[in-house]
Amino acid sequence: DVGLDPGTPGSRPEPKADALTTLFTDGITNKLIGCYVSNTMEDVVLVRIYGNKTELLVDRDEEVKSFRVLQAHGCAPQLYCTFNNGLCYEFIQGEALDPKHVCNPAIFRLIARQLAKIHAIHAHNGWIPKSNLWLKMGKYFSLIPTGFADEDLNKRFLSDIPSSQILQEEMTWMKEILSNLGSPVVLCHNDLLCKNIIYNEKQGDVQFIDYEYSGYNYLAYDIGNHFNEFAGVSDVDYSLYPDRQLQGQWLRSYLEAYKEYKGYGTEVTEKEVEILFIQVNQFALASHFFWGLWALIQAKYSTIDFDFLGYAIVRFNQYFKMKPEVTALKVPE
Template sequence: MSNYIHVPPGSPEVPKLDITVSEREGPGYRQGALQLLRRLRPHWRPEEVTLQLFTDGITNKLIGCYVGDITDDVVLVRIYGNKTELLVDRDEEVKSFRVLQAHGCAPQLYCTFNNGLCYEFMQGEALDPEHVCNPDIFRLIARQLAKIHTIHAHNGWIPKSNLWLKMGKYFSLIPTEFADEGVNKRFLSDIPSPQVLQEEMAWMKERLSNLGSPVVLCHNDLLCKNIIYNKKRG
């Protein structure tokens, strides 16, 4: 991970819309999604728009928007989870998205809004663990990741890792206890203490910092469901 992302010159600007989409299912998020679509797909008739909620996200809510039975043009609306901005720098996320898009490694980013972003739906299948054990598929994944790692997104700067800064920030967010007695009991019994985790991080930092491994652009959220496989395209 590096601490400076430079968007290539000539990359299309991404509109930032002053719209907030409710996280709650029902009329709330439909109304917000339709507000976005009035800007992104003004020719769509609101009463004909179908919203499909995807349930595979861990921290975000993802909604697919399309008209009728036609799924060739689907707008994805991603609503950020509550307080996830404490973990994710949203401005840097958008920059990274634009860099990857410029190199053909990400879908088109249509816009951002107050609590999320909209982007192109990519046809294909979100993978499961058994898929990534398939040699034909994991070789494709490896090639795509290698392509991402070779992207120079620092405008001549020598990139420096922000791994330890991020890890330190995550540690500062670790709770010391939970109000729910059952949850708190599991937390204290199953999770190593902050002191143990800090010692492990210090051990990792000492050894990894001396390996001389190059700092490259990374995905950093490589869950199986974040990998889309299109069998026709390969």
């Protein structure tokens, strides 16, 4: 979740020779502990303990369900066990990525293929999945604070966050427009930020980690959300959002792989790339909105030393900035 999830072993700590556990991070979302027997950290088991109030933001049953489905299809680490307030799973060897990596064609083609592989997983028993995006967004909306005890925080909140009436209107507008774009509902990661992608250069592959927000959602949302993450987290820079040319290459790689996994052949037309480009960039709006609401809730409950309110402001500002640009995009005849 936006790079601050302690479930993201971004900077891998050096273990002490005599230590059998390493605490990766500690915060509201989770506590993540690596357990191992040799000091080379080759065979590591991760234990994740859920943080305070995380049940407000994360559906834990949904997370485990998605984890198991992805694991069965070779798209997730081994899940060893679950317990009441956490789970235990395999550590993926490799490097957690940064914004500078995800725009590298050699790496982004691997990411596009891996995401296509997940999106191509069949829903079981012919079940037709529905997206829970609007339901989740509505739930987050009902949890956002109406003010803050801290005076400075409250001042910023009142001056820089749109009123709840405006937010409500935008949600209604998005649901109406985006639901009708024709993007298929598939199993999505829903939080594909750079640190949730582990690149193993030796093996030449990427794996995704952290399935806390995964579930059935619009295919174009998952890609739009990933494109938004090109901008980074602690110092968000939207000039890093992928340009049309990079997106064209990325989306073509994705569609070729998606069709291949679905057994539709691999021929991809310009029109198909163009249609997906429009859907993805319009769904990127919903991603800004979703994490904007999420950050407002974190601003209220989180003990992590991070400016969540500032992050919410950045996401909502980008939503309103992008809205006229992306709604002007028209599907080719």
